[in-house]
Amino acid sequence: MKQNIRPYLLSAILGLAFFLGLTLVVSAQEPETTPEDTLPAADTLPPAPLTPAAISPDALEDGLPPILGAAPLPPDGRGVLNLSLADLGLNDFTLATNGRLSIEQSFYLPSYMQVLTGTVLDVDYRYEASAVGSDPEVMVALNETEVGALQLSGTISQTSQTLNLDGLLNVLIRNRLNFSLNSDLECGLNPPEVQSLIYNTSTLRIPYQLQPLQPNLGRYPWPFYERAYRPVESYVVLPANPTPADLSAAATIGAGLGNFARGDVVLTTTLDISVTNDIRQNYNLILIGKPGANRLLDQVTLPLALNNKILKPEYGVIQEVQSPWNPYRMVLVISGQTDTALVRASQALNRNVQFPGMSGPVAVVQDVLPPIPEAGSERQVDLTFADLGLEDQVVFGARPQRLRVDFELPGAFQLVGNSQAVLSFNHSQLVNGTMSSLDVYLNEIPVGTTLLDETNTTDGLLEIDLPAWQLKSGRNRLEIQIEMHLSPEEDPCEVFSDARLWTVIRSNSFIRLPYEAQPVQPTLTLFPYPFDKDINLSDVQLVLPARPNAVELQAMMKLAVNLGQAAGGSYIALAVASADKLAPEALDNYQTILVGRPSRNHLLRAINEQLPQPFTADSDLLEPTFDTVVLLPDPSQNIGLLQEFPYGDSENYVLVISGTTDQGLGWATDLLLTPNAKRGGNVAVIKEGNVVFGLDTRDVEAAPSGEDNSVGQVEPGPLKAGFDVARWLALSQRWW
Structure with a gap:
């Protein structure tokens, strides 16, 4: 498809780019159609996000200013970084x-x-x-x-x-x-x-001078992601009344950065009316909105004015400028005159655009085209050691030494074909080839070995099959043990750390994991499955309240970063819809994540009766469902709630992230995104950030309540064959 569009786009791209000194981008991604209407103004403004604490200049040496906004940056960019072990x-x-x-x-x-x-x-x-x-x-x-x-x-x-x-x-x-x-x-x-x-x-004390940042979209995602001692933190700033297009653009950028950074990025989402001086001065900013919608856009001098005559209504605009509030911070602008243009700009930012490619401070996005379709559900992932954070590893001396490489396997996929570890290495020519070896272990079980001899001195390559039965969901560990010797007559004390004995394991070594998506029954423990089945997230939608507050906006961004990291596609685009614009029938077409309390999320109220754990009518309180005693819900309870269920007759699932309070919603979000957290089956109730009640309701038929719940005994309903009665009785330990 790319070859077909190149001839008639080439002259237009080069001509306009040459005339303006800009980058015009045409990327292979299906355009997102989003309603143009603006959401109504909020009755009350969302609470301002947490801002960096003020720190006196005398305390600058004790902060970590070069990356996070944990302390104000020195005015001249000069300071001392105290970095403890x-x-x-x-x-x-x-x-x-x-x-x-x-x-x-x-x-x-x-x-x-x-x-x-x-x-x-x-x-x-x-x-x-x-x-x-x-x-x-x-x-x-x-x-x-x-x-x-x-x-x-x-x-x-x-x-x-x-x-x-x-x-x-x-x-x-x-x-x-x-x-x-x-x-x-x-x-x-x-x-x-x-x-x-x-x-x-123990502390490294590093005097430093920051260098002013120079805009260059060709280096994106830098400086919003850069491998460093702590994740880079940036603020995503939306208009005071964000449209679904604004939210979709923010989520798409968050998912893209999650993909680039493998989740090692911190994004805080806020509204332009909530941005403080501390945020402006100490953080990289990503400004999203159409001309006139985001008030911070009016405070930034852009290389290309958003009302420039060359910008047609459907053209998206990406611009990067040095922050006017701090030369050591960057401002990224995602804009366009229409919602369609705005979403196109956000999608283009995630693409590997090679011809003509992005460079300089401005890119104009004329269009985005459908991604190249993937055939079947089989995928192959090659994880290089560099991808896993390891550069070339060098070991010296005759003592046995081990290198460790950890990698993750999802829980909802089955390996197909041959999984392999391919090691690229070289070693000293002085190594005795009959006494020196390289051994490989997978999860503490030996899987391969080779001698270090004259055949692999410069271009050693060891291919090892990884048995499927030794691989497991979650974290796996590959260990490489290296033992080197000079001769049988060597003195162990002399060669124990002898620099003449060395071996290099190169960072281009890789682990090959071919796998196929499996139609397993989703559970909260398997998240992000099934929402990461499409590597570009094209079948996923997040549904937020019409006027999202700070907690809901941050839940959206955390989900976007996590989903982008898990999906890993080259055409990532994540749609966000407004709950008051959707009917329940819309859930048939997408894998959907609903965010918010029932009192705020119209769609959640509309499907309340279909929830595994419903809410009481017209409230945020939980309806007692899984107990043999029906108690009156306590309105003072502060609870987070996660629940997941198939919707209708489709193969799509709905995940609800909610709670009786916004704090509970925040707990639910954080628990969902905590690696290896125990979240139960398809319902999890969270207090103080911990699961206090987890259940798979697909194993239980709810106990019916009598006509008069105030008197008499409530009998449990019929149990499915093979159901664990002891587990059912354990439910008497009520959580509400």
């Missing part, structure tokens, strides 16, 4: 002669941060040693360069030591910080007992 994800750890000898932690710094002189590492540690002779020590290295040794002299002591790191930190590639107990202590028949506890309060 806890900030890097490490707990306190122990190195010991009879245990772990070394540990390495990787981290990234923002690419627009220039590291200044004066960088140090303050190490807090405690040690216990009974060494005789030379004093033991912990060697500290940064990016393969030794920066100093922690002396472990004496017997027991707690102390600290400062190490100079000037000139060693990188902002373009990964940094590696390594702590290693002196390996010579392992030699001899009676090695001394030495252990050192390194506290995660």
